[in-house]
Amino acid sequence: MADFIVSLLTGLSSAAAMFLVASGLSIIFGVTRIVNFAHGSFYMLGAYIGYTLVQAIGSTAVGFWAAVLIAAVAVGAIGVVMEILLLRRIYRAPELFQLIATFGVILVIQDVTLWVWGSEDLVGPQAPGLKGAADILGKPIPEYDLALIAISPLVLVGLWALFKLTRWGTLVRAATQDRQMVAALGVNQRWLFTGVLFLGSALAGLGGAVQIPKGGADLLMDFNILAVAFVVVVVGGMGSVFGAFWAAVLFGILQTFGIQILPNSTLVLMFLVMAVVLIFRPWGLLGMPETLGQAHPGPPEQPLRPALPRVRILGGAATALLLALPVAHLVLPQLVGAFTLVLVIEIMVFVLFAAALHFIMGPGGMVSFGHAAYFGGGAYAAALLVKFADAPFEIAFWAAPVGAALLAFLFGWFCVRLSGVYFAMLTLAFAQIAWAFVFQDMPGSVLRTFGIADEFGAPLKITGGDDGLNDIWPSAWAGTRIAYYYIAVGLSVAALWIMRRFLYAPFGYTLRAGRDSPLRAAAIGIDLTRHRWLAFALSGAFTGLAGALFLFSKGSVFPTTLEIARSFDALLMVLLGGVQSLFGPIFGAAALTWLNDLFSVLSYWRFLLGVTIIALVLLLPQGIVGFAGTRLGRRLRLARPEEITA
Amino acid sequence: MSGAPHERVPVLEVESLSRSFGGVRAVDRVSFTLFSNELLAMIGPNGAGKTTCFNMVNGQLRPDAGAVRLNGRSILGLPPRSIWRLGVGRTFQITATFASMTVRENVQMALVSHYRRSRALWRPARDHYFDEAMALLERVGMDRQYDRACGVLAYGDLKRVELAVALANEPGLLLMDEPTAGMAPRERMELMQLTTGIVRERNIGVLFTEHDMDVVFAHADRIMVLDRGQLISEGTPMAVRSDRKVQEIYLGGSAVHDGGPA
Numbered sequence A: 001m002a003d004f005i006v007s008l009l010t011g012l013s014s015a016a017a018m019f020l021v022a023s024g025l026s027i028i029f030g031v032t033r034i035v036n037f038a039h040g041s042f043y044m045l046g047a048y049i050g051y052t053l054v055q056a057i058g059s060t061a062v063g064f065w066a067a068v069l070i071a072a073v074a075v076g077a078i079g080v081v082m083e084i085l086l087l088r089r090i091y092r093a094p095e096l097f098q099l100i101a102t103f104g105v106i107l108v109i110q111d112v113t114l115w116v117w118g119s120e121d122l123v124g125p126q127a128p129g130l131k132g133a134a135d136i137l138g139k140p141i142p143e144y145d146l147a148l149i150a151i152s153p154l155v156l157v158g159l160w161a162l163f164k165l166t167r168w169g170t171l172v173r174a175a176t177q178d179r180q181m182v183a184a185l186g187v188n189q190r191w192l193f194t195g196v197l198f199l200g201s202a203l204a205g206l207g208g209a210v211q212i213p214k215g216g217a218d219l220l221m222d223f224n225i226l227a228v229a230f231v232v233v234v235v236g237g238m239g240s241v242f243g244a245f246w247a248a249v250l251f252g253i254l255q256t257f258g259i260q261i262l263p264n265s266t267l268v269l270m271f272l273v274m275a276v277v278l279i280f281r282p283w284g285l286l287g288m289p290e291t292l293g294q295a296h297p298g299p300p301e302q303p304l305r306p307a308l309p310r311v312r313i314l315g316g317a318a319t320a321l322l323l324a325l326p327v328a329h330l331v332l333p334q335l336v337g338a339f340t341l342v343l344v345i346e347i348m349v350f351v352l353f354a355a356a357l358h359f360i361m362g363p364g365g366m367v368s369f370g371h372a373a374y375f376g377g378g379a380y381a382a383a384l385l386v387k388f389a390d391a392p393f394e395i396a397f398w399a400a401p402v403g404a405a406l407l408a409f410l411f412g413w414f415c416v417r418l419s420g421v422y423f424a425m426l427t428l429a430f431a432q433i434a435w436a437f438v439f440q441d442m443p444g445s446v447l448r449t450f451g452i453a454d455e456f457g458a459p460l461k462i463t464g465g466d467d468g469l470n471d472i473w474p475s476a477w478a479g480t481r482i483a484y485y486y487i488a489v490g491l492s493v494a495a496l497w498i499m500r501r502f503l504y505a506p507f508g509y510t511l512r513a514g515r516d517s518p519l520r521a522a523a524i525g526i527d528l529t530r531h532r533w534l535a536f537a538l539s540g541a542f543t544g545l546a547g548a549l550f551l552f553s554k555g556s557v558f559p560t561t562l563e564i565a566r567s568f569d570a571l572l573m574v575l576l577g578g579v580q581s582l583f584g585p586i587f588g589a590a591a592l593t594w595l596n597d598l599f600s601v602l603s604y605w606r607f608l609l610g611v612t613i614i615a616l617v618l619l620l621p622q623g624i625v626g627f628a629g630t631r632l633g634r635r636l637r638l639a640r641p642e643e644i645t646a
Numbered sequence B: 001m002s003g004a005p006h007e008r009v010p011v012l013e014v015e016s017l018s019r020s021f022g023g024v025r026a027v028d029r030v031s032f033t034l035f036s037n038e039l040l041a042m043i044g045p046n047g048a049g050k051t052t053c054f055n056m057v058n059g060q061l062r063p064d065a066g067a068v069r070l071n072g073r074s075i076l077g078l079p080p081r082s083i084w085r086l087g088v089g090r091t092f093q094i095t096a097t098f099a100s101m102t103v104r105e106n107v108q109m110a111l112v113s114h115y116r117r118s119r120a121l122w123r124p125a126r127d128h129y130f131d132e133a134m135a136l137l138e139r140v141g142m143d144r145q146y147d148r149a150c151g152v153l154a155y156g157d158l159k160r161v162e163l164a165v166a167l168a169n170e171p172g173l174l175l176m177d178e179p180t181a182g183m184a185p186r187e188r189m190e191l192m193q194l195t196t197g198i199v200r201e202r203n204i205g206v207l208f209t210e211h212d213m214d215v216v217f218a219h220a221d222r223i224m225v226l227d228r229g230q231l232i233s234e235g236t237p238m239a240v241r242s243d244r245k246v247q248e249i250y251l252g253g254s255a256v257h258d259g260g261p262a
């Protein structure tokens, strides 16, 4: 019993940081509708700034808590700077475009933190006055844990008072509930948004600062907390502070007890719980349904037209160039090195991956945050077939798209019922489950429970966990660099063309119909769920094809092919290229893969990449392809003249 | 107009339909029958429950109680897409079209769905039912603007596109929620004339709401008056015009506004 109580208290104390970060994220989303990816970075900054301040003034209890509060306010101010310099310029950009801007901020903050505080993990000092352990039913529990347990309800009550009793709070609540109202606010909207960014960021900073005595500060904090905060917000209900509180408590407890039952599975457990909650309560525990058919910010997408002559010529020229490259390599090896061919293969793999994601994201309006599941999932399917069935390359290769399609078929069934951010989060959850499946080699563990294990009783290596699966190469005929180059380029160009046909056909139009107006689509007899499901599976198949090309070009596959960062890369490519055009993902993937390659030799490459991304967002809010729609682009006949709104 | 007398058969039978929203009885025991070859107007002040009625008939909203029969068959509980397949076309008070598609593509989508080709993956959508779509657009006077994106159309034109879309599956019943909102007075009369023509020619039934009383009295065969969810009067335009209860609502201060976007 005492053990149980202590575990419970430990769980509640670990809920504190989760709640603080998640409530900030939730408040920002509720009002601005921006999913702030940089929120985890604010948490990290809170920890680092708090650490420095505690070193300076935190030797007394008053000094310590003052340091924590100043850190929170400082992070709030950083949030305000981000709002004024960046977000304010792009509120009217297409939905989710702000996402990449905040993604750029993550990269910038990562390198700035590295530069200021160095790469060593910082061990947090203990809090003065709370260094000891309290005695609960004969068991010791750190006093600081008890302080953490008290903080969440205190903040919750404070927020409640702020929202209920102040005029500003009333505005925030109204804005969260009614989007139309926000638009009608006019000038006040600015200050409402700025204020909300301050509050939300300060909460993240507070979360980071209060956990210093327990966790210190390190450079992985941003992504680690981000995934957790997303789950908490989604389970609690986007925009609901009380929801975030209860979800944090739930997960805090789940974590402590989860560790005891299944070590290192807490993240998976969280995502599993989230998947279950979303299936039964699609809008979270305390969230409100998203109103369908809400106005898209930004201009509506242009109708699909046949490509303009000049665009066709450019496309033909690019394809010809791709096909001629190996010849150039043979003739002029000094100019076109082997490395160029490798880079082009890599670019084509990601072009295909991004185009497959765009297939559901652009025309279908389904923004998947977890598409790496089908990329890595496909690669693993092929690799496993090679390893355990000795399948020849020619067969194993096709197992990737087929396997990925089946996986997408399975996961998609749950996901396509949701929309918007909830869809995004459920796809993320499934991707994390898939990642854990290979990372923790679950098949091996499962086999062991059936008594199948190696001679020492340890689980068999099936997916290989962290080590991945190695030594998987194409057959001899396809194995030369030039042969594989033609396979990769040929298959990805063919796949791009096929996807384009699908999107110009009634099926693609039906997807767009459902995105433009679900109401009208239903009123003309369209079974939207079914079409979205099919599209999801098709997208999975093409993503799996990209995974196959990737696998056989590298000769190995690791769990990193399924991780969140990989999913975000693909998302970034699509958004950066321009989600409204079928060419967008091609440009986005090519540009990002090339930039990554270019910058990766530099020491502060994340900073450069982040700044480049932010600059692109500000200069070309329609994505790179949006250039065609600019005055210059139209003059160059890359786009049709603009239609005048009546 | 063909002029040939059509048989009048009941198309839509609504019995004691009710729906509340958190204590507010939006629609309260409403019953009526709509016949083929008939234009039935449902009028009433803002918030009277007209749109809610429409939403229950086409399956978008579940009624709390009551019955809805289409051609004698109950359609209660069916989703909108199934009700559409039984021949019910709908236009919305706040137009719902596919903004990223051209006018013709909007109609083509309805035809593609009607002929169950929406899962076709290869032949371009623009080649599907091209002529049929153009014929429908000609019918509503939108053929000259066929290639414009719906996202840039004027409101009145969108209403016309919606009508063409609603006609794509040769419906036996048309539900038109404020079909002329956002149009100039002359346009309104023209559109209703057009609708009347289609009704007589195809022998279909139309249920429509409308705030413009000139339009209502000029075109409706029959009028129902709804107030705070309840049917308070029903009959020929003449009878309704002289109903005292109706006069009270319309002269007694209940403001009546056009339902178009502000």
Ligand SMILES: Nc1ncnc2c1ncn2[C@@H]1O[C@H](COP(=O)(O)OP(=O)(O)OP(=O)(O)O)[C@@H](O)[C@H]1O
Pocket (backbone or CB within 6 Å): B021, B024, B026, B044, B045, B046, B047, B048, B049, B050, B051, B052, B053, B093, B259
């Ligand atoms: N989804 C909903 N949730 C809550 N209340 C609703 C909802 N839909 C309608 N109502 C309420 O039901 C009542 C009837 O609304 P309805 O839209 O049917 O009126 P209407 O007759 O179509 O009005 P108008 O002429 O303005 O279009 C109103 O009081 C409205 O506020």
Ligand SMILES: [Mg+2]
Pocket (backbone or CB within 6 Å): B050, B051, B052, B093, B177, B259
């Ligand atoms: Mg209405």
